Amino acid sequence: MFRSNNIVARIFERQIRTPRPATSVHFARQFYENLVPSYTIYDVECPDHSFRKFTDDGLYLISFSRNHQELIVYRPSWLSFSCKGQDCDNHYLSVGAKRFESFFTELYCMSLASSNELICKDFFLYMERNQVGLFATSTAQIHDAPATGGAVKGVPSIEMITFHLIRLEDGVILDEKVFHNDFINLAHNTGVFLYDDLLAIVSLRYQTIHILQIRDHGNLVDVRAIGAFCREDDELFLNSNSQFMVASDRNNQHESPVNHVENTMHDNLVIPDNSFLTGIKQRLLSFIFQGIWNEEKDQSLKIQCLKKKFYIHFQDYADLMIWKVQFLDRHHLLIKFGSVDGVLSRNADHHPAFFAIYSMEAAEFVAFYQNYAEELYFLFEQFEDHFHAPSKSSLNVNFISSHSNNIHTREQLRCIKNKSSSFSQFVKKALGSLPFPCQSRSPSPYFDQSLFRFDEKLISATDRHRQSTDHPIKFILRRQPKILKFKIKPGPERGSGIGGAKKISSFLFHPILPLAISVQQTSFLQQSVVNIHFRR
Amino acid sequence: MGSILGGWPSYDPHNFSQLRPSDPSNPSSITPTTYHPTHNRTLPPPGQDISTESKNILIRHFYKHAEEKLRPKRAASELLAPENGSKQPRASTSNAPS
Numbered sequence: 001m002f003r004s005n006n007i008v009a010r011i012f013e014r015q016i017r018t019p020r021p022a023t024s025v026h027f028a029r030q031f032y033e034n035l036v037p038s039y040t041i042y043d044v045e046c047p048d049h050s051f052r053k054f055t056d057d058g059l060y061l062i063s064f065s066r067n068h069q070e071l072i073v074y075r076p077s078w079l080s081f082s083c084k085g086q087d088c089d090n091h092y093l094s095v096g097a098k099r100f101e102s103f104f105t106e107l108y109c110m111s112l113a114s115s116n117e118l119i120c121k122d123f124f125l126y127m128e129r130n131q132v133g134l135f136a137t138s139t140a141q142i143h144d145a146p147a148t149g150g151a152v153k154g155v156p157s158i159e160m161i162t163f164h165l166i167r168l169e170d171g172v173i174l175d176e177k178v179f180h181n182d183f184i185n186l187a188h189n190t191g192v193f194l195y196d197d198l199l200a201i202v203s204l205r206y207q208t209i210h211i212l213q214i215r216d217h218g219n220l221v222d223v224r225a226i227g228a229f230c231r232e233d234d235e236l237f238l239n240s241n242s243q244f245m246v247a248s249d250r251n252n253q254h255e256s257p258v259n260h261v262e263n264t265m266h267d268n269l270v271i272p273d274n275s276f277l278t279g280i281k282q283r284l285l286s287f288i289f290q291g292i293w294n295e296e297k298d299q300s301l302k303i304q305c306l307k308k309k310f311y312i313h314f315q316d317y318a319d320l321m322i323w324k325v326q327f328l329d330r331h332h333l334l335i336k337f338g339s340v341d342g343v344l345s346r347n348a349d350h351h352p353a354f355f356a357i358y359s360m361e362a363a364e365f366v367a368f369y370q371n372y373a374e375e376l377y378f379l380f381e382q383f384e385d386h387f388h389a390p391s392k393s394s395l396n397v398n399f400i401s402s403h404s405n406n407i408h409t410r411e412q413l414r415c416i417k418n419k420s421s422s423f424s425q426f427v428k429k430a431l432g433s434l435p436f437p438c439q440s441r442s443p444s445p446y447f448d449q450s451l452f453r454f455d456e457k458l459i460s461a462t463d464r465h466r467q468s469t470d471h472p473i474k475f476i477l478r479r480q481p482k483i484l485k486f487k488i489k490p491g492p493e494r495g496s497g498i499g500g501a502k503k504i505s506s507f508l509f510h511p512i513l514p515l516a517i518s519v520q521q522t523s524f525l526q527q528s529v530v531n532i533h534f535r536r
Numbered sequence: 537m538g539s540i541l542g543g544w545p546s547y548d549p550h551n552f553s554q555l556r557p558s559d560p561s562n563p564s565s566i567t568p569t570t571y572h573p574t575h576n577r578t579l580p581p582p583g584q585d586i587s588t589e590s591k592n593i594l595i596r597h598f599y600k601h602a603e604e605k606l607r608p609k610r611a612a613s614e615l616l617a618p619e620n621g622s623k624q625p626r627a628s629t630s631n632a633p634s
Contacts, residue, residue, distance in 0.1 A: 294606055332595055357598050367598045379597055386594035 005481070007034040025399055032445040033452075033477060037514040038486040039536035041093070042493040046100035046530050047072075051508055051517060053463065055126045055133070056394060056443055058512040060168050061104055062133065068118040070111050071135065073168055074104035076510055079534070093536070103515070103532060108171040112164055113137040120186040125194045125439055127214060129393040132174060134194070135164045136186050145181075145205075150228070152321065154340045155183050155205045163192075163201075165220055174218030182206060185324075185344070188464070193438045195327035196391040198223070202325050204343060207278065209325050209333070211360070226333075227322075230279040230363040277318060284337075284356060285317055287365040320354065326435035327389050332366070333358045334387070334435045355434065377427040380434070381413070388436055396511065400441050400461055401449040408449040408478065444509035446475065446516075452485065453478055459488065459507055468505035468520050490518040492529050545569045 002010045010031065019027035049063040049072055061074040081097050096102065113119050117137040125134040138161045145157035161179045166172065183205040185191035193200045199212040199220070208227030212220050229235050277285070289310055296305040310317075320337040328334050335356045342351030353371040358364075369376040380387060384404040390397040403409040413430075420426035440462055446452060447461040452475040458466060459473050472489035476482060490505035505520040514535035521528040546552065546568045553567075591599070 291605060328595060329590075329592055357595075366595075366602055375601065379594060383594045383597070386592055 001479075002030060005033070007031070010034065026450070029399075029445045029448060029451065032448075032514070033479070033485065035514045035535050036446070036475070036486040037488075037516050037533040037535050039534060040489060040493075041098050041532045041534075042529075044098065044100050044530050044532050048528075050121055051519060051530075052121060052124055054442075054508055054510050055128075055131075055168070056396060056439070056511055057128050057131075058510050059131065060107070060133075061508070062124055062168075064119050064121045065109075068121055069113040070109055071119065071166070071171075072109045073107045073171065075107050076104055076513065076515065078513065078515075079103065100530075100532070103534070110166075110171045116140070117160070117162070122188050123186040123192070125189060125192065125199075126168075127194065127197065127393070129197070130214070130216065130218065131168050132214065132218060133166050133168050134192075134199070135166060136184075136192075137162050137164065138186070141183075149181075149206075151181075151205045152207055152340065155343060157181050157205060158183055161186075163220070165214065165218060167218060175220040177212065177220050179203065189437045189440060190324060193326045193389075193435075195389050195438075196330065196393055198327065198330060200325050200327060200333065202322060203227075204322070207280075207322055209280075209322065209335075224360070226280055226358075226360070228278045228280075230283060234279055280322075280358075281318060281320075283358075283363065283365055284320070284368070285314075287356075287368055288317060291368065316352075323353070324435045326387075326438070328357065328386065329389070331359055331361045333360065336371075336435055355431070371431050372424045372428045373431075374423075374427055377431060380431060387434060394439075396443040397441075399448070400443055401447065406449045408453075442509050443511045444516075446509060446514075450478055452476065453482075463506070463508075465504040465506050468503040486533075488516065488518060488533055490529070490531060491520040543569075545571045547572060 002013055004010060004013070014027075049065055051061065051063045053062050054060070054076065055062065058076065061076055063072045063074065064070065065072065079097050079102050081094060112135060114137075117139050120136045120138060123136045126132075127134070139159045141156050141158050143156045145151070145155075147153040151157070158179075159181060161182060161184055163177045163179075164173055165175045165177075167174055179201075182203050184201060184203055191202045191204070197214045199210075199214060201210040201212065202208075203210060206227065208225050210225050211223040213223050215221055224232055229238075276282070289306070292306055292309050293302060296302045316339075319339065321340050321343055323336045323338045323343055325336070326334050335358055336353060337356060338351050338353040342353070345351070355367075355369045355371065355373075355376060356365050357367040359366055382404060384402045385398060388397055388400075388402065398405070401409050403413045417423075417426055441447075442461045442463060444461070447454075454460075454475045455473060458469065468490050470491065472487035474484050475486050475488070476484050488507065490507070491503065501522045503520055503522050505518055508517045508519075510516065516533040518531045518533065519528050520531075547570060549567055549570045551568065589596070
């Protein structure tokens, strides 16, 4: 904590004082209280692109063309102009300084999508270590696609989804990965999770989790595919024994299926069409079975307990689908399971859902919870940061305000908890945000709750479109004196003339510089107003 | 060794041999008193390798919960009597909503 609010006094104090242990980042961040993007250039003349995001290291601004077929990358720079004469502070900025090009230099514009494909403008992942970006293009969605070749019914199909790995420095496409007749939920990075150099892609249609690795040279390499098989050599093992299995089935046709308790694979539960449950489903069912078996200590009551808790719901458990996946560390995945009805719906609160922790190395489940489990909620409350899976290459993720690293956010959560009428409803709502989408929050220090207070409904670190108001959004200092530091007003300076039109705004904050872009779109007019906020 | 280092001992008598006392009018002996350990009880065990636990704390909690479910539950009578007669059983802090 600095003793003075004056920036010069703070710089001097920084020379002579060391911060408290492990708070050097927070100490340095306090300078953002003095350097705020208080000046706005309204309605900048800029190319008509949809601006997506600043990369987390602040080196690039990613945008897509309006027709969703081209990628344009800019380098954010800073204004440089000089002013002759006295009293420069009160001079207006010259017209040249107010241009978009003064802040952003176009690096390149490249075509990503061919004629029948479109870039998914909500999808972008960045790997800071190699400065590579992952983009996705897809063809149109086909609803009511027939469930062929192992596909699940009820999930639409997309003819071709291509992931492009692009080196952002010069726009070279390093590698591509194509999925045919598949469905991957690409909205807001939902179906793909990047951890360090590992990528988890959830194929909803084939119920498989593809794990890929991004090598240093930029190649996308398949590591494993979890779904039908859990270990890399499962398929080989089953195929080499297939002749044995066919023969033994013929012999066992007239015997009733024996329930082997000690086996971890339920391969004696033969489904009428003679196909096995998928590998991951077998692992899950075995884990649930063993959990219930071990819970009941009395040997005579074990079978009763199993009947009540497991076999009654067996078909529901067997029909569970993988909804979303995230990494918790290099070997563990957090998988959300649910029914097929809720797999694509936005508000999945009323669908039953389960969370499971899967260890890829051991190919077995470690934990399984209902989506209103209090045990999981208490872990979530204490260790939310670990659910965001910070990796060595993205250290600034650790400093984004969450309720396990920031007292103000924690207070907000406590208020909501105390106000809620039913604890299990509250738990369900809190756990509904799991698994977290990857790279969905801005690391900008202006969203740090210990520095500034702002209306979370109008603006926040999560990059989503929000309802726009004509009033500017205020950022107020948390510390004494609790004054207004700067305002962000999306939209034109005088407010737009059209009163009742619904406007949505989005904000892109640079992670390091006091620079932000706000874009306001009026829904039916299709035009957008772009403002640049910076520190003059 | 004068007031600078407070007369503390060292394990090597040749340490601090370069030190010159700040006050030349009071030449005190520069060789520090030396102490050597007489036992090896405090030595680290051979082949000890200290490294960070690879599983982060969240994953450790998941594994701990899984192991607790596998462990046999204590009989009710054991739970009622405190393990150490003089101590009070402590309420679990990890699961209490604060």
